[in-house]
Amino acid sequence: MSPHHGFIAAGTATLALATAMFFATFTLVDAILLAPPPFANPAQVVLYGQMPGAAPRRGMSTALYDMVGMPPMLLSRGLAAATTRASASAQGHAALLAVQRVDAGYLPTLGVAPADGVLTFGEDGEDVVVLSWRLWQAWFGGERVAGQAIMVDGRAFPVAGVLPQAFRVFDDVDIFLPLRPVAGGGQGTMANGIAVGRLAPGASASAFGAVVRGIAAAHASALGMPADAVASVGATPIEEAVRGYAAPTLWQFLRASLLVMATACANLANLLLAQGWRRGRETAMRTAFGAPPWRAAMPVACDAAIVGVAGTVAALLLGNLLLGVLRDSLPRYWLPDAGTIRASAHVYVATVGLAVVVTMVAAVVGAWLAGGDRLLREHMGAAGARPHGRVAQRVRGAMVQWQLALATILAAFCAVQFVHASGAWRPPPGMPVEGIALARFHPDAGHFDTVPRIAALANALARDASQRDGASAAGVTTQLPTGPRFVVAFPGIAGAPIEVRLALQTPGVRAAMGLHLLAGRDIDAGDTAGSEPVAVVNEAFIATVQGAGLGTVVEKMSRGLGSRPLRIVGIVANDRAAGDTEATRPAAIVPFAQLPAREFSAYRGLLAYFIVARLGDEAQAVGHDTGASLRRIAPWLVAEPSTMARAWHDAAAGARRDAWQALLLAALATGLATLGFHSALGVQLAARQRDLALAAALGASPWQLCTFGVLRGGAGAVPGIAAGAALVVASPLPWSAPAVATAGAGMLVLCILAALPALHRAAAAEPWRVVREA
Numbered sequence: 001m002s003p004h005h006g007f008i009a010a011g012t013a014t015l016a017l018a019t020a021m022f023f024a025t026f027t028l029v030d031a032i033l034l035a036p037p038p039f040a041n042p043a044q045v046v047l048y049g050q051m052p053g054a055a056p057r058r059g060m061s062t063a064l065y066d067m068v069g070m071p072p073m074l075l076s077r078g079l080a081a082a083t084t085r086a087s088a089s090a091q092g093h094a095a096l097l098a099v100q101r102v103d104a105g106y107l108p109t110l111g112v113a114p115a116d117g118v119l120t121f122g123e124d125g126e127d128v129v130v131l132s133w134r135l136w137q138a139w140f141g142g143e144r145v146a147g148q149a150i151m152v153d154g155r156a157f158p159v160a161g162v163l164p165q166a167f168r169v170f171d172d173v174d175i176f177l178p179l180r181p182v183a184g185g186g187q188g189t190m191a192n193g194i195a196v197g198r199l200a201p202g203a204s205a206s207a208f209g210a211v212v213r214g215i216a217a218a219h220a221s222a223l224g225m226p227a228d229a230v231a232s233v234g235a236t237p238i239e240e241a242v243r244g245y246a247a248p249t250l251w252q253f254l255r256a257s258l259l260v261m262a263t264a265c266a267n268l269a270n271l272l273l274a275q276g277w278r279r280g281r282e283t284a285m286r287t288a289f290g291a292p293p294w295r296a297a298m299p300v301a302c303d304a305a306i307v308g309v310a311g312t313v314a315a316l317l318l319g320n321l322l323l324g325v326l327r328d329s330l331p332r333y334w335l336p337d338a339g340t341i342r343a344s345a346h347v348y349v350a351t352v353g354l355a356v357v358v359t360m361v362a363a364v365v366g367a368w369l370a371g372g373d374r375l376l377r378e379h380m381g382a383a384g385a386r387p388h389g390r391v392a393q394r395v396r397g398a399m400v401q402w403q404l405a406l407a408t409i410l411a412a413f414c415a416v417q418f419v420h421a422s423g424a425w426r427p428p429p430g431m432p433v434e435g436i437a438l439a440r441f442h443p444d445a446g447h448f449d450t451v452p453r454i455a456a457l458a459n460a461l462a463r464d465a466s467q468r469d470g471a472s473a474a475g476v477t478t479q480l481p482t483g484p485r486f487v488v489a490f491p492g493i494a495g496a497p498i499e500v501r502l503a504l505q506t507p508g509v510r511a512a513m514g515l516h517l518l519a520g521r522d523i524d525a526g527d528t529a530g531s532e533p534v535a536v537v538n539e540a541f542i543a544t545v546q547g548a549g550l551g552t553v554v555e556k557m558s559r560g561l562g563s564r565p566l567r568i569v570g571i572v573a574n575d576r577a578a579g580d581t582e583a584t585r586p587a588a589i590v591p592f593a594q595l596p597a598r599e600f601s602a603y604r605g606l607l608a609y610f611i612v613a614r615l616g617d618e619a620q621a622v623g624h625d626t627g628a629s630l631r632r633i634a635p636w637l638v639a640e641p642s643t644m645a646r647a648w649h650d651a652a653a654g655a656r657r658d659a660w661q662a663l664l665l666a667a668l669a670t671g672l673a674t675l676g677f678h679s680a681l682g683v684q685l686a687a688r689q690r691d692l693a694l695a696a697a698l699g700a701s702p703w704q705l706c707t708f709g710v711l712r713g714g715a716g717a718v719p720g721i722a723a724g725a726a727l728v729v730a731s732p733l734p735w736s737a738p739a740v741a742t743a744g745a746g747m748l749v750l751c752i753l754a755a756l757p758a759l760h761r762a763a764a765a766e767p768w769r770v771v772r773e774a
Contacts, residue, residue, distance in 0.1 A: 008306055011271050015311025015355060016318055017671050018264030022257040023319030023343065023351045024326055029250050031341040032334060033243050038166035040111030044075075044198050046205045048212050048235035050191040050225070056244025057170060058236060060195035063223055067215050068195075073203040078106030081179055082192040083171040084605040085442040087638035090150040093139045094638050096442060097174035099152070104178070109198050110169070110238075117145045117161030121178040128160035130176040136162045152177065153444030154636030169194065169242065170333060189224045190602045196238065209234030246334035261358055268362035272303060304363035312355040319343075319351070325664060401720035404747060407669040408724025411743035414666035416736055432514040434618040436644035437471075438480070439611040439626035441637050451600045452529070455592040457634065458609075462506040464629040465613050470620055473511035474613040476592075479503030480513075481575050482644070482651035484608050489557040490586070491546040497557055498544055501587040504595060504607070510536070510572060512614040513644075520550050520570035527591040534591070536570035541586035556588075564596065611639070618645055674750045717751035 036042060048068075049060030065079050079102070086099040107119045107130070119130055129150060131140075140148060140159075148159040152175060163176070199208060213233040216223060220230050236244075320343070327341050335341075448454050458476040465474035479486060479501060489497040507524050510517065518539070527534055535554075542548045550571055556564045566588070574584040595603075611629060615621045627639030721744050728740050 008303075008310065011268055011303070011307035012310040012314055013671070014264050014267045014271070015307060015359065016314035017668055018257075018260045018358075019312065019315030019351060019355045020318035020322050021260055021668060022354060023315060023347065024322040025250070025253045025257040026350060027319075027323050027343045027347050028246075028326060028330075028341065029254050030344060030347050032246050032336055033250055035336070037239055037242060037336055038112075038164060038168065040113070041198065042239045043237070045110060045238045046197050046199060046208060046235040047194065047238050047241045048197055048209060049193075049195050049233065050216075050229055051232040051234065051236075052191075056236065056241045058195070058234075058241065059191035060193045061189050061191045061223065062193065063189050064191070064212075064216055064219075064233075065193070065195050067219055068212055071208075071211060073200055073208045073211065074197045075200050076105050076109045077195065077197040078109040079103045079179060080106050080169075080194040080196075082605050083173055085608070086153050086175065086444065087442065087636065088150055088152050088175060089638065090148075091139050096440060096638050096640050097135070098172060099175045099177060100171070100173045101177045101179040106179075106196065107163075107176075109196050111198075112167055113164060114161040115164050117159065119161045119163070121160075121176075127157060127178050129157040130160055131162050132172075132174050133163055133165040133167070135174045150175070151636075153446055155446065168335065169238075172332065191229075192606070197235070205235045205237050209236075242336045245331070261354060265358045265362050268304075268307065268359065269365040271307075272362060272365075301363055304359050308356060308359035311359070312352055315355060316348070316351070322664070401723065404717055404720025404751070405724035405727065407666075407674075408721050408743050408747050409728055410669040411666045411746060412725070412728045412740045414663060415739035415743055433481075433644045433648045435615050435621050436513065437613045437615055437621040437624040437626045438642045438644060438647060439630060439639040440642070441609050441611070441627075441630050441639045443609060443634070443637065445604065447634070447636075451593070451595050451597050454600070454604075455529075458504075458506050458592045460633050461611055461629050462508050464632065465611050465626065466508055468613070468624075468628065470615050470624060471613040472615070473508050474611065475506040475509030475512055477503055477505045477509045477513075477610050477612055478607045479505075479587075480610055480612075480644070480647065482647040486603070486606055486608075488588075490541075490554060490588075491557060492544055493546050495546065498586065500541060500545070501585055502556075503587065503589045504592045505589050506592060509612055510589075512612045514614070515575060516573040518571045518573055520568070522570055523589060523591050527594060529593045531594075533564065533566050533594045534569045535566040536572060536589040537568055538572050538584070538587045539574045540584045541588055542568075542571060544586050564599075566590065612644075618643065621645075670747065670750060674753075717748055721747045721751075 039045075047058045049058040049064065051058050060079065062079070070077060081101040083098055083100045085096045088095060088097045088099075102121065104121045107121075112119060114130075115133055116136070117130075121128065121130075129152065131145070131150070136142060136145070139150075145159040145162055149156050150159060151157075157177070197208070199205070212235060213230065216225060216233040217230050220226075225233075323341070323343065330341075443454060443457055448457055462475045465471060468474075486502055487499040488502045490500045492498040505523060507522065510522055520536070523534070523536055537545075537548065545554055548554050548568060550568055553565050553567050556566060572589075575587075611626050613621075613624060613626055615624055621643045625641070627641050630637055630639045724747075725740050725744050728743075
């Protein structure tokens, strides 16, 4: 490859990598943080209630919602329950769908306009449903909803309307049902609903939040709210709430991408300077014969134009690919609406404009440093002259070392994350996931409204599933290693509450899932509602919960539901959740029949239910009809069949995406750092071409010159790489010595490889020609 072609390739790659990163990042910022929410008057709508931890989403209990009522500061209000699952069927389709119950004021308060039909839920009278755009298109083909109906949990509902395509508030919901009071009253103090209010003119979110907080403080005892929970009560503009999860990270990414663009500008200026210095004799001669300054700058401008056009085109192509990778890895709760994230016209304009600015700045700097008068003085002056001052050399060197340090840091941390994530998507040794058939279902509140009925259903399904051909053990559980994860609080060893995974199970589940019983006994048929409440726990529970041991009594903690004593009758080996890179979490298993009615009423919408059956191998598990038991006992319920191996693979998809995304970011960072080192070394070698030619004239071979350059280039990269490694070691983030060593060695090898083209050109120059031109 000729020097000019090599320069074009390096310059195009530098501009393309940096601009592609900006394009993808700015597209996400534009679609998630700058685009208006998919409903009217978002500036007037607030989310109010309790804020758990640092999450921007507020939760509201029905009890507090009723206490707040309709103050003068609100024009309207609405309440939505937590999203749950339901069995639905229509038009020959059947599936477990995401369902959310909302009151009559929820959608009107948000200002949502229907895509078809109406979006009204009457306080009384016939119940109707509202469909999501996605379900309407998939099941009804987008036809008019008038006269259409859908079966939900064995009951027919007329379809009233369809939501707009982009509508989404935190969760992807398929069906909206009217919110009705649920028997049992346990949900009254559970802050798992969403309350929205439309502010009256002149009212503010902070003032209304203070009113809600005052009401919560006055009724804290009745609501079961401690002081810290009362202090978290308030109101948040809904725009801020729906964007709150993504905003800190995306703004940080955008700032980083702008910094990368500035770095690329400096690298491109170095490349232009090195290219200008290579044609220094030609430029100096033109200047000596009276050529105007713009003639001397024309070659640099042409080179910059070629790099700018090629780099921008490549950046848009690469940016769309990078956007696809980032889009697929985004958490669903980051997305403010249900639409697809695409680059808008102004994203393209901003990206092209920024690429043009970066190219122009680099061209101006490169043209100034490689100007005709300057090069004339250099070529006609002393042999020790340089095409730049000491300050410029130091600035350029500092920038290259900073890039190398940053790339080393990213490479080391990404290597650690890749190792952790790759371990998270693989089952741990001794934990079987193959040969286990699953069927997920959700018992409806209409037929199974009490604990005895739920327990009877679970036990009947377990018995029927265990008697089917090929099943050596079977049962029903509400928790799998693949999720979803339901947690409750137990007192930790230090006294503070800790989160414990809680599962309701029938006898037979442990054997079906292959968990090892280390001590004590399993849950059995004798654990009924009238017997002593018991629990089977894992090793992590024994190690972290206060007073835990075989035969001891521990108390489950709850702010709103009180404490409940449980005697530990068995200890099982630890397992690990799919996609979880953290240490094994404590877990507890309790019988269905012993769950108190008040807790069941509060939890039932948050639980998932699974039939689990152990088969001989994975092929048998794939072919096993696990849902047959459900069709025989409760035919209106829908079962989603799967296997544990498939569920593990799907649950660990996030860990796999994180690992490959980490590698992609590390590759971009190392690519830019390597190109930056190449550009800086190219300037140094172009300036020292006369020295290298003299060394060759005195007998140095091209191999000796290249070896000298490699050693010099490697030594020049060591400070930045060492600084990056030191920062990794000093960081509080997890790191490992092999990862740091691999990242440092890899960066050193890349820098040496980046130096080879420039070294080859310098060593190949004919000494007599260089000396004569000098």
